[in-house]
Amino acid sequence: MINLLKAYKSEFGKTKKSLGQHFLTNKHFISEIVEALNLKENENVVEIGPGCGVLTYEILQKNVNLTVVDIDKDVCDFLKRYLFYFNNLNVINKDFTQITSTDLPNSKIKFVGNLPYNVSVKIFEKCVDFIDKIDLMVFMFQKEVAERLISKPNSKTYSSLSIFAQYYFKIEKVRDISGANFWPNTKVTSTVLRFFPAKRYFNDLNIEKNFFNFVMKCFKSKRKTLKNNLSFLDKNILTKLDEIFGEKIRAEQLTLTDFIKLYEVINYE
DSSP, X not given: OOOHHHHHHHHHSSOOGGGTOOEEOOHHHHHHHHXXXXXXXXXXXXXXXXTTSHHHHHHHTTOOEEEEEESOHHHHHHHHHHSTTOTTEEEXXXXXXXXXXXXXXXXXXXXXXXXXXXXXXXXXXXXXXXXXXXXXXXXXXXXXXXXXXXXXXXXXXXXXXXXHHHHHEEEEEEEEEOGGGEESOOSOOEEEEEEEEOOOSOSOHXXXXXXXXXXXXXXXXXXXXXXXXXXXXXXXXXXXXXXXXXXXXXXXXXXXXXXXXHHHHHHHO
């Protein structure tokens, strides 16, 4: 077996800070991520930000159809050269946030990746564009971002991102990974999360979009009450809001179900 990390270090000497590159080196954690994907032969997998390919290589051993997407041309050229003998590998040199359905397999997909910290939320949100194709996702985030994704009401990290993530997915925490398990080492702790598509409440995509815009307005200022954040609404609607939730309720106290109920009150009553 070729040592991809050693080959990458020999060829490039360092990662690119501008792209937030930190490559996971701990083989145990790499195996654990692959296990979390619950792979079956001939499934379609998309890896975002493959780096030097250590996770890529392990996934390819499972006889799946793997597409890797990376914005870094050097990384893509490296993988094409060192993993050329895998006929189940497709390498795409592109910014994932610019990916379209035509770039991806026309079937159910499992997404995986150690996401660059500086664009992890954008990549996660982009994946939702392909929600009808998603079978499962396993992503590594900076711990603070992961906490926002899985936060529950009355938590300091609970936000509109929490609502967005939990509307589309049931989320499981796999594990935390310290920065000592990456090259180069980092003081930042990472968290691996697993995402299973949830049953969505709204059938209309425009309504979904409006719903999330509304939720963002509810969280506009966490110090203010929900009523103050929504002061632009008709007084009759605000009165209705008081009747349902009380005058002093804040956005961070409401569940996903509460937000859906509130949205329907505002739009349909």
